[in-house]
Amino acid sequence: MKLVKVYVTLKKSVLDAQGEAIKSAINTMGYDKVADVHMGKYFELSFADDYNAMEKDVDAICDELLANPNIETYRYEIAEAE
Amino acid sequence: MKLVKVYVTLKKSVLDAQGEAIKSAINTMGYDKVADVHMGKYFELSFADDYNAMEKDVDAICDELLANPNIETYRYEIAEAE
Amino acid sequence: MKFAVINFPGSNCDMDLYYAIRDGINEKVELVDYRNNSLVGFDGVLIPGGFSYGDYLRSGAIAVHAPIIKEIVRFAKEGKIVFGVCNGFQILTELNLLPGALVQNEKNRFICDTVDLTVVNNQTAFTNCYQKNENIRIPIAHGEGRYHCDETTLQEMIANGQIVFRYQDNVNGSVDQIAGVTNKNGNVLGMMPHPERAVEDILGSADGLKLFQSIINYQVKVNN
Amino acid sequence: MTEPTAKQIKDEKIYQQWGLTDSEYELISQKILKRLPNYTETGLYSVMWSEHCSYKNSKKVLRKMPNKSPRVLAGPGEDAGILDIGDDQAVVFKAESHNHPSAVEPYQGAATGVGGIIRDIFSMGATPIALLDSLKFGPLKNGQTKHLVNEVVAGIGGYGNCIGLPTVGGEVSFEDCYEHNPLVNAMCVGLLNKTEFKHGTASGDNNLIIYVGAKTGRDGIHGATFASDEFTDTKNKQRSAVQVGNPFIEKLLMDACVEIIEKHSEWVLGIQDMGAAGLVSSTAEMASKAGSGLVLNLDKVPQRETKMSAYEMMLSESQERMVLCIKPDYLEEVLNFFRDYELDAVVIGRVTTDGQYKIYHQNNLVTDIPVDSLTEDVPEYDRQETEPQRMIDDKDYRFIPEITSLEETWQEMLQRPNIASKKHFYQTYDSQVKANTLVRPGGDAGVVRIRGTKKALAMTNDSNSKYTYLNPFIGGQIAVMEAARNIVATGGEPIGVTDCLNFGNPEDPEAFYELDKSVEGISSACELIKTPVISGNVSLYNEYNEVAIYPSPMIGMVGLIDDIDKITTIGFKKADDLIYLIGQTQDDFNGSELQMQKTGAIKGDLRPLDLQTEKFNQDLIKTAIAQKLIKSCHDLSEGGLAVALSESAFDNQLGFEIKTTLTSAQMFSETQSRFLVTIAAEDQVKFETLLQTDFELLGQVTTEPEFVVTTTDEKVSIDGRQAETNWKEAIPCLMK
Numbered sequence A, B: 001m002k003l004v005k006v007y008v009t010l011k012k013s014v015l016d017a018q019g020e021a022i023k024s025a026i027n028t029m030g031y032d033k034v035a036d037v038h039m040g041k042y043f044e045l046s047f048a049d050d051y052n053a054m055e056k057d058v059d060a061i062c063d064e065l066l067a068n069p070n071i072e073t074y075r076y077e078i079a080e081a082e
Numbered sequence C: 001m002k003f004a005v006i007n008f009p010g011s012n013c014d015m016d017l018y019y020a021i022r023d024g025i026n027e028k029v030e031l032v033d034y035r036n037n038s039l040v041g042f043d044g045v046l047i048p049g050g051f052s053y054g055d056y057l058r059s060g061a062i063a064v065h066a067p068i069i070k071e072i073v074r075f076a077k078e079g080k081i082v083f084g085v086c087n088g089f090q091i092l093t094e095l096n097l098l099p100g101a102l103v104q105n106e107k108n109r110f111i112c113d114t115v116d117l118t119v120v121n122n123q124t125a126f127t128n129c130y131q132k133n134e135n136i137r138i139p140i141a142h143g144e145g146r147y148h149c150d151e152t153t154l155q156e157m158i159a160n161g162q163i164v165f166r167y168q169d170n171v172n173g174s175v176d177q178i179a180g181v182t183n184k185n186g187n188v189l190g191m192m193p194h195p196e197r198a199v200e201d202i203l204g205s206a207d208g209l210k211l212f213q214s215i216i217n218y219q220v221k222v223n224n
Numbered sequence D: 001m002t003e004p005t006a007k008q009i010k011d012e013k014i015y016q017q018w019g020l021t022d023s024e025y026e027l028i029s030q031k032i033l034k035r036l037p038n039y040t041e042t043g044l045y046s047v048m049w050s051e052h053c054s055y056k057n058s059k060k061v062l063r064k065m066p067n068k069s070p071r072v073l074a075g076p077g078e079d080a081g082i083l084d085i086g087d088d089q090a091v092v093f094k095a096e097s098h099n100h101p102s103a104v105e106p107y108q109g110a111a112t113g114v115g116g117i118i119r120d121i122f123s124m125g126a127t128p129i130a131l132l133d134s135l136k137f138g139p140l141k142n143g144q145t146k147h148l149v150n151e152v153v154a155g156i157g158g159y160g161n162c163i164g165l166p167t168v169g170g171e172v173s174f175e176d177c178y179e180h181n182p183l184v185n186a187m188c189v190g191l192l193n194k195t196e197f198k199h200g201t202a203s204g205d206n207n208l209i210i211y212v213g214a215k216t217g218r219d220g221i222h223g224a225t226f227a228s229d230e231f232t233d234t235k236n237k238q239r240s241a242v243q244v245g246n247p248f249i250e251k252l253l254m255d256a257c258v259e260i261i262e263k264h265s266e267w268v269l270g271i272q273d274m275g276a277a278g279l280v281s282s283t284a285e286m287a288s289k290a291g292s293g294l295v296l297n298l299d300k301v302p303q304r305e306t307k308m309s310a311y312e313m314m315l316s317e318s319q320e321r322m323v324l325c326i327k328p329d330y331l332e333e334v335l336n337f338f339r340d341y342e343l344d345a346v347v348i349g350r351v352t353t354d355g356q357y358k359i360y361h362q363n364n365l366v367t368d369i370p371v372d373s374l375t376e377d378v379p380e381y382d383r384q385e386t387e388p389q390r391m392i393d394d395k396d397y398r399f400i401p402e403i404t405s406l407e408e409t410w411q412e413m414l415q416r417p418n419i420a421s422k423k424h425f426y427q428t429y430d431s432q433v434k435a436n437t438l439v440r441p442g443g444d445a446g447v448v449r450i451r452g453t454k455k456a457l458a459m460t461n462d463s464n465s466k467y468t469y470l471n472p473f474i475g476g477q478i479a480v481m482e483a484a485r486n487i488v489a490t491g492g493e494p495i496g497v498t499d500c501l502n503f504g505n506p507e508d509p510e511a512f513y514e515l516d517k518s519v520e521g522i523s524s525a526c527e528l529i530k531t532p533v534i535s536g537n538v539s540l541y542n543e544y545n546e547v548a549i550y551p552s553p554m555i556g557m558v559g560l561i562d563d564i565d566k567i568t569t570i571g572f573k574k575a576d577d578l579i580y581l582i583g584q585t586q587d588d589f590n591g592s593e594l595q596m597q598k599t600g601a602i603k604g605d606l607r608p609l610d611l612q613t614e615k616f617n618q619d620l621i622k623t624a625i626a627q628k629l630i631k632s633c634h635d636l637s638e639g640g641l642a643v644a645l646s647e648s649a650f651d652n653q654l655g656f657e658i659k660t661t662l663t664s665a666q667m668f669s670e671t672q673s674r675f676l677v678t679i680a681a682e683d684q685v686k687f688e689t690l691l692q693t694d695f696e697l698l699g700q701v702t703t704e705p706e707f708v709v710t711t712t713d714e715k716v717s718i719d720g721r722q723a724e725t726n727w728k729e730a731i732p733c734l735m736k
């Protein structure tokens, strides 16, 4: 069993409406040291087995589904599932 | 500058409707080795400076805002920002 | 009775509630900005549907940090009427004035429809004009309306009669088909369906009207 | 990043990459400026002279459309058109296409399409009251298309639901030609509580230009610019040509703009949204309309990103931004007003009298050109047109279907994606927010009441590109008439039209023929029923690998219902009501859904539309509704009588028993100008004396959901419950 952790974030040039709203909420709550907030998506994919083409598949899943390369970037880590 | 990375995920007891939908989309796309998908939120908070109470503040921000303890759990890492 | 309809940035059913009170049951009502910090002079507070703060992060999560919230909490604690619809319900759970939480619909899509509800408990401040087990048709419109709570909380709520409305057909996958719940005290109600959209026959249903009439009924009794 | 010099732009023909032709560039440098335009200036011309902003290829064609009626208060040229609806109220509407952005980023493309059209409405000072959407996709066969459909629908709902406007109508259709070029058109309708409005103008020496709303980023800048690496830094991949919407900010902006115009009209001289080509197009148009000049200081523009060049700021299509022109005396009031809404509002420039457009950036004068040259001096092109070969080849082809089993065909037709229920999509749109929606999606037209009056507005989006493909002129007429029938069947009087003209490459003579003839068809139909075209939008170059989409004009129509008692819906009301077919049925199978079902393609010419009969039948329905004779009314469209009967029966789970002089095949004929109505049995004589047209008393409504049908060929009994399941489940099933 492998666990793939995928992080999808908006490209820097893309408006992060959620991040902005959350930042201003944090500041209003009195935490004024927070200078910037970005929000992204986090996925955990479990693979039944390890296999050769796994990384290739994860890339494809990210490109075709989890992220839109026009606005988002992604990175991932592969770990042993507990 | 410090960068805090926060991961918020649904508690295991809460049905992850998005995760399930994504899983079935991935399977439909032909990647049948993906056994399970969970979706969560990922935040990057930049702090202008490091300071003593920073960890306390991050805990508070997570408890009061970023995660809803009734349904979610969170964890975070603190890193040096580039 | 004089109602406050709270207007958060992004609320969008505020006027629907306003008209339901003003034209539906002919009572006094005012819109109150989220930046106010007093509800003195009001007898009940209504939290409308919509997307407060864009519903970014989680529905209702950011609104609970607005200045007016202190007063809403005071109303709840003092046993005054507090009623949240849709996003208002989400805000009340985020505030822990109501148990549980509202999460993404089971089918993971926004649903707009008119559904059948059962009035589970007609002995509340909000439902005393309905019959017990009455079937009412009320519109829904939400993406995060699946009610979630743990088993202990559920049993407690059942025992206390806090479950007020159930869906007849579990449209969003809610625990125990829950559509609306009160707090223990019975003065705070949250529900995902929109009774304020069902106050005239030409809108397709007037079944929501009795909810607002119930509040008046209840208040009259309390005052006497 | 260093910008190329004016000379480099000329020598290396960099302007070509931005879409300017050699002769256009020459016109600019030799006739207009009498010098070489610099980088920023060339950028401004390239976007302002693009088809999207200038309509240089379509202007001549668009002039053919009628745009006058006693109701018209504002027509094409403003952000949206306005029609007087009496009692000092007016309705404002427009439709907009967002095809390309939706192909690239379906959720945001669709969402910002909705956001953009809403801004066009409130920039006229009107309160938006409803949305509609017209969507065209490839067949629901593969994962990519389903994903695209899901995302587009989610984007439309995401924006509309969040801002709190009901989506009350629309259409979704599927044809092969849209597989790689989906069409996403959105329409917004607004209400103006007076009959005067703010023009989008900037006039009066030294009056101030105010920027309100979201900060400016690098989003949506002319994609072609980034294609060339030389001019971009190494972070190229960090940039995006896709706009992202923020409906939350737009809600604040909408409420603020409506309020400032309603309550503080004297503060505001002009207002306009920043749509395509953002800052440049909004400000240049405002100044040009007023015959003024303008000085802008870009350092004042609220910026989301650092180190933006003048070019980037001027061309950015960041969403949720507005430009206002105000009198300096009210500056404090205006800034405070927006601050109260928690919106950024800043002075970015002022009006001048010299007719020049001057832009300062970091203390440099980066642009100094005549304002009018951006908006008025664009060359207008007269494109060549030739009749498409397929039309010549197939002129005499007539498709005659053979129906072996009426029941089987009936059930199959109900499952065809173009006919099946679209509830799977539209139920993800809030159709009731604001508690004014009287007829929700699922019928012929959506209806929104005007609170405090007896009036309501009926609205619909219609197009049938199969018809326009076979015959653009007749197809154009049909699109208008189908929209009108939807309005009329609902109890409304059609009062005006907006459109989205989605076509291929105008430089291709066949594609241009399609555009030109469609518009002629639309125009002739609008003339007849006196519905001026008061706004619209053109989207050309819709093609993939040089194969164009079907010519796809979309008609958005609004009708006035003077008394909500007149509202009529499609559903049969009760057993024993009599069912009538109004209008004559012929063998109209070319371009029909039945032809698609039987042969997998469409072919042949269309029969001319008899406009007089069309109008006569529409007037008849209006009269009968006014006399309260009609209990349900449904126009006949795709799938013909069989489909209309089924949909009317499904609404209240009723059935029917009919006997007709039609053949089984004709049950699916798509002859135009027809309606299906029911009346109470006791009104038979009264109703029939009205009917000086072709009609047939088909039979009556029955309690059990069973469809008993006798044609000239056979008698069948169709399981209505099964039929309803087929119709309802077809799309959810395909979307799985």
Ligand SMILES: Nc1ncnc2c1ncn2[C@@H]1O[C@H](COP(=O)(O)OP(=O)(O)O)[C@@H](O)[C@H]1O
Binding pocket: D132, D133, D134, D135, D167, D168, D169, D170, D171, D172, D422, D425, D426, D429, D440, D441, D442, D443, D444, D445, D446, D461, D462, D486, D637, D638
């Ligand atoms: N994308 C959509 N958004 C909202 N409503 C839709 C959409 N697609 C279809 N509908 C609704 O479904 C019903 C049937 O649509 P359609 O078959 O196109 O009607 P018609 O043939 O009468 O024009 C209409 O009420 C229409 O408004």
Ligand SMILES: [Mg+2]
Binding pocket: D443, D444, D445, D486, D634, D635, D636, D637
């Ligand atoms: Mg119709």
